[in-house]
Amino acid sequence: MSEIRVRFAPSPTGKVHIGNIRAAIYNWLFARHTGGKFLLRVEDTDIERSTPEAIKALFECMEWLGLDYDEEVFYQTKNVKRHLEVVEQLIASGHAYREERTSRDGKTGVVTMFRMPKEGIIEFDDIVKGRMAKKAEDVQDFAIVRSDGSPIFHIANVVDDIDQRVTHIIRGDDHVENTFKHICIFRALGAQVPKYGHLSMIVNQQGKPYSKRDGAAFVGEFREQGYLPEALFNYLLLLGWNPGDDREVLTRDEMVRLFELEKVHVTAARFDIKKLQWMNGEYVKRMPRDVFEAELRRRVASAGLSIPQGFDVAFLADQMQVRTKFLSDMPDSIAYFFTDDYAIDEKAVEKRLRKPGVKETLEDMVRRFSAVAPSDWTAQFLEALVKELSQGGGMGPWVHPIRVAVSGRMEGPGLFEMLQLLGKATTIARLQKTAAGL
RNA sequence: GGCCCCAUCGUCUAUCGGCUAGGACACGAGCUUUUCAUGCUUGGUAGAGGAGUUCGACUCUCCUUGGGGCUGCCA
Numbered sequence: 001m002s003e004i005r006v007r008f009a010p011s012p013t014g015k016v017h018i019g020n021i022r023a024a025i026y027n028w029l030f031a032r033h034t035g036g037k038f039l040l041r042v043e044d045t046d047i048e049r050s051t052p053e054a055i056k057a058l059f060e061c062m063e064w065l066g067l068d069y070d071e072e073v074f075y076q077t078k079n080v081k082r083h084l085e086v087v088e089q090l091i092a093s094g095h096a097y098r099e100e101r102t103s104r105d106g107k108t109g110v111v112t113m114f115r116m117p118k119e120g121i122i123e124f125d126d127i128v129k130g131r132m133a134k135k136a137e138d139v140q141d142f143a144i145v146r147s148d149g150s151p152i153f154h155i156a157n158v159v160d161d162i163d164q165r166v167t168h169i170i171r172g173d174d175h176v177e178n179t180f181k182h183i184c185i186f187r188a189l190g191a192q193v194p195k196y197g198h199l200s201m202i203v204n205q206q207g208k209p210y211s212k213r214d215g216a217a218f219v220g221e222f223r224e225q226g227y228l229p230e231a232l233f234n235y236l237l238l239l240g241w242n243p244g245d246d247r248e249v250l251t252r253d254e255m256v257r258l259f260e261l262e263k264v265h266v267t268a269a270r271f272d273i274k275k276l277q278w279m280n281g282e283y284v285k286r287m288p289r290d291v292f293e294a295e296l297r298r299r300v301a302s303a304g305l306s307i308p309q310g311f312d313v314a315f316l317a318d319q320m321q322v323r324t325k326f327l328s329d330m331p332d333s334i335a336y337f338f339t340d341d342y343a344i345d346e347k348a349v350e351k352r353l354r355k356p357g358v359k360e361t362l363e364d365m366v367r368r369f370s371a372v373a374p375s376d377w378t379a380q381f382l383e384a385l386v387k388e389l390s391q392g393g394g395m396g397p398w399v400h401p402i403r404v405a406v407s408g409r410m411e412g413p414g415l416f417e418m419l420q421l422l423g424k425a426t427t428i429a430r431l432q433k434t435a436a437g438l
Numbered sequence: 439g440g441c442c443c444c445a446u447c448g449u450c451u452a453u454c455g456g457c458u459a460g461g462a463c464a465c466g467a468g469c470u471u472u473u474c475a476u477g478c479u480u481g482g483u484a485g486a487g488g489a490g491u492u493c494g495a496c497u498c499u500c501c502u503u504g505g506g507g508c509u510g511c512c513a
Contacts, residue, residue, distance in 0.1 A: 009513095010513095011512090011513060043513070045513090046512080046513080101511070102511095103510070103511045104510060104511085105510095105511090107511070109511075111511050112511095129443070129444095132442075132443085133442090134441070134442065135441085138440080138441050138442090139441085139509095140509080142510090143510080143511050144511095145511085146511040147511060148511080150511090152510095152511070152512085152513090153512070153513050154513095156513095157513085173443080173506085173507065174507060174508075174513090175508095175513090176442070176443075176507070176508075177441080177442070177507075177508040177509075178508085178513090180442090198443095200443090200444085200506090201506080201507080203505095203506080205448095205449090207505060207506070208506085209506085209507090235450095238450065238451085238462095239450070240450090242450085242451060242452075244452080245452085245461090246451095246452080246460085246461045246462075248450090248451095248461085248462060248463090265450095265451085266443075266444065267443095267444055267445070267506095268444075268505090268506065268507095269449090269450065269451095270449055270450075271449095272449050272450065272463070272464085274449080274463060274464055275449075275450065275462080275463045275464080276463095277463095278462090278463055278464085279463090281475095285476080322475060322476045322477095323474060323475045323476080324475090325475095352473095383472080386472080387472095390472095394472080395472045396472065396473090398472080399472035399473065400472075400473070402472090403472080403473060403474095404473095409473095409474090410473060410474070411473060411474030411475075412473070412474065412475095413473090413474090414471090414472070414473080414474095415472055415473065416472080418473095
């Protein structure tokens with residue numbers, strides 16, 4: 001019994017599509033679950049698009065998602081000589097032949113064709129789709145070497161899989177038809193045919209393959225938009241697989257332990273950005289508090305803002321973690337704590353400030369807050385103060401205007417926690433300034 | 439056109455012949471609440487259609503319909 005070896009074999013075109021990376025995730029999980037090897041093969045035969053930058057982007061994407069691979073990266077271009085040797089072998093054994101052909105775009109030249117068997121049934125047990133069968137006569141001979149002498153995908157792919165001793169090929173649905181061809185190549189070479197598992201596509205609302213027209217389609221875009229790699233990973237995993245119970249948010253360990261290729265769905269799955277967003281929020285909420293705090297500090301700093309001496313960052317982090325869906329929402333969502341030059345939500349101003357009596361309320365609060373001893377400037381004390389003012393009624397008439405007056409927005413930490421963090425001087429200054437402008 | 443594959447709430451899905459069809463996202467309502475969230479409670483919405491097998495079918499078979507893939511000197 002030889003070890004399980006799977007591979008992720010993308011063409012480095014600069015951007016990694018989510019459907020593609022899901023295939024990588026399934027391969028990775030399958031390898032980690034079975035204790036096998038996960039290999040990375042860069043199919044860089046397209047010289048035009050396969051730039052060093054594109055390959056670097058691919059590596060970054062893999063690393064970002066925590067998809068570590070075993071053994072050295074295999075570059076397809078380095079194996080061209082072998083591909084061609086194997087082709088000679090196929091010609092010698094009668095499995096391939098040269099022929100002059102005219103391509104679609106009118107190019108005429110001599111290509112090497114693979115000779116398909118003319119009768120019989122080609123069949124295989126697909127790990128996710130089940131038994132697949134096709135009459136050999138329904139598959140045409142196909143080109144394996146171009147007229148310019150370069151090997152074509154079919155032969156390169158199969159030879160590389162043989163050389164890398166790949167035991168399970170887990171790839172996109174769009175390759176099922178190729179599989180019938182590839183199996184014939186394996187057989188013609190006397191090589192053992194690997195096991196196959198074909199993954200359904202990720203589709204859009206219309207049921208068509210999900211593309212960049214439908215929104216973010218590349219891993220890098222999700223990263224830029226502030227999605228956590230764990231959330232994307234988890235979401236993509238759930239798009240076509242589930243652990244068999246109601247669990248949805250899983251740790252990496254659980255995923256590895258529970259993942260079974262046999263349970264991957266055959267049907268295409270629709271990409272639902274809303275659920276991904278929810279998933280991201282779940283991961284933000286589950287971040288260790290200190291990690292969240294560090295992220296908060298980092299994002300505030302990289303926006304050029306500085307945190308004043310003595311500012312209770314831990315308290316702010318505590319307030320913000322549960323309210324943050326995307327880390328990238330910071331620092332905008334909390335900028336008002338660190339600068340007077342923060343954005344003002346006009347709708348909030350309209351709704352909460354431009355109302356009769358508000359100016360007077362704010363001026364009154366300036367007086368009352370000014371009378372508070374510095375040592376009493378705590379959320380608790382301030383809340384008691386306003387509560388008394390409201391005389392048992394709702395605190396809304398005070399709370400809403402004050403919030404907008406000091407932060408410029410309608411949402412955020414609890415008001416009194418906010419005031420405590422802002423400090424007495426800033427609170428009063430902003431109330432005065434806002435009241436003066438009404 | 440030919441070949442192949444697929445079909446449960448709007449979406450992701452559970453169910454491996456016994457179902458008052460369960461969960462999650464989204465949506466509605468309520469509670470908690472100073473805002474926004476969180477949390478909790480709660481509501482509605484599903485087995486494409488038709489035959490057959492069976493005591494019994496969402497589950498098995500066939501047909502129809504619908505959707506998708508492939509049909510390159512792309513991968």
